[in-house]
Amino acid sequence: MKRLIVVLGLAALAWPAFAAKKVEITFWHAFGGGRTAFIQRMVDDFNYTHPGIQVKVEYKGSYRDTLNAAILAARQGNPPHIVQIFEVGSQLALDSGIFVPIEDYVPAELKFQLADYIKPVANYYRIKGKFNSIPWNSSNPILYYNKDIFKKAGLDPENPPKTFGEVMKACEKIEATKAAPKCITWPLHSWFVEQWIAEQGALLANNENGRAARATNVYIDSEAMRRIVKWWKEMYDKGYYAYSGKPEDWDGANQIFVSQQAAMLITSTSDVTFHQNAAFENGYHLGTGFLPIPDGVERNGTVVGGASLWLTKGHPDAEMKAALTFLLWFTNTENMVRWHKGTGYFPVLNTSVKVLDWEHWFTRNPAYKAAFDQLLQSKANRATQGALLGPFPEIRTIIENMIQAVFQGKPIDQALKEADAQADKALRDYNASVGQ
């Protein structure tokens, strides 16, 4: 009897050793709700088709929580292999020193995939000529509008406003005809400000948006910014612009638009699927258009928003290789098609766009078309590449506070000057903290 127990005990000890032949990879992301399940299904497919590798996927909360958790795990010497990091965290991720520049690790036979990214996406994520992470979920802001309210107001439902001036005119009509209580809504979020700066071909920071060298000066007190804030303030004062009162309130803006309290909404393309369903359920017709831009400037295009996948350092070679295998599989042509259809995020590979074209996907789903055309028509320059700033979250709060201060009556010149000084200080402190 005793001997049997010993044998069983030894077998139990040895058993995990057999199972451990599989290379285990952990992957942390920030997608809750239905997207958690969607990602899990994709990962299950990978595990099924790659017997030597076992990917464990975990939802870690918001983008910020995920980044913080990864840094803390790295500090304790046990980081996850793959981490999803939001675009404005790129500089922070670079500076943290816990990730490897991924392009150096991609095996030669898979390098072709890096050449396949659509231009605006490659433009954003190629930092100093190199991919430091694998682009994944990408989006940008577009205009959503309620075609029924447009008809009621006597506006052309197939021709949404394209400039700030046209939005203002449409709002005058909507107010005069009482077609809707409010004209337009979007979250009071610095992201839109950043997009409007880029659309004007202007920069948000020095050293070519922090792309040529580390940024040391934030451009808030600029002509491009003044145009945006002036128009926004006028829209607010006239009662055309509505928001929930809370900064960065994406749900609040959606709620105002979906409840048909406002005729137009500016928000991320990643919500196309959500808004199509909401329009159907609430019985109105949804239209989409390009992001309206300041009058009299040439349309430069938008900055890619979203997140990319980073690989942490300090793992054995076998694990690094397995993680890369997974990463490149997860973002390959067919999975990008699947991801786009399931979420509304852009298919970021040229070949996946071709597949969707071949399926006539964009003609069958016109709401996605505006989103995608806007992205493809973006010019590749320093402005649309987007700024790289270490303390981006703090600078966003500074910009949002500045806008709310202007709403409350602070003169625009003064507000811009103060916010500019605050942002410069935040950048200085950050740069000092990383030893620059």
Next chain:
Amino acid sequence: METHAAYKSRWLPWILLLPTFVILLVFLYYPTLETFRLSLYRVAFLGLRKTFVGLANYRELLTSPVYHQVFLNTAIYSFLVVFFSMAIGLFLSVLANQRISGRSFYRLLLIWPYALSPAVAGAIFLFLFNPQAGIVNYFLQAFFKIQPDWLGQPRLALGVLVAAAVWKNVGYNVVFYIAGLQNLPGDVLEAALIDGATPWQRFWRITFPLLSPMTFFLFVMNTIYAFFDTFPFVDLLTQGGPNGATNILIFSIYRDGFRFLKTGMAAAESVVLFVGVVLLTILQFRLGERRVHYGG
């Protein structure tokens, strides 16, 4: 020794206390000390990189107008929350303490909000006070033709936050005040009644002074609540906006520490909050000892 008679060994009581000490040490004293230490550093990436900067973080706290506003907000907010939670709590307890039918039902309803998690309470207020789609403005529009921008105006936003925090905590005060009221010595009140004291006089001259130990206890608890436990309301309702008008210390600590990754600054703010609360508590005990009337 006689006092140790219950324990055969001198070490046994220490061993029995050990788990408590370990927990205190690991989860309370060590983090507190670490906070003091971190407040002297400029920290990047949650501690991956540290530079000693001496008192620079404190200097910034004391000189920056952004933090001055935070301190002022915290003082106003905490005062309003403590005052209204206790005043309303006391008023409702007196009403609920009367001999009326269904009073246990009323008491249950009064305590109910306290049982909600702050996150749920915050979400409820967010729905109520959404300027376009909220029910409050729906009624205000229907009856008075006004639609206040509840969360977009500094004073109104602070008001909504205070209302949410008070609503959530009144139940706690009601529980303790009702208990206090039920333990009041009946003979004193009866004597006053016979002597012809008005209800007003009976309340302010007898009930209120006799409740003073309870009031004192609740004052300390409510102060702690206002300083530390109201974070979810700010996070859910205003994010410290508009333009920092509702940015109170506990929210600022969280934001600096976990969103802006300025761990050193957040640590310095925590130390300021810690010192502030300690001073306030000492002050309360000093003042309290003189005013509080124990026993009838």
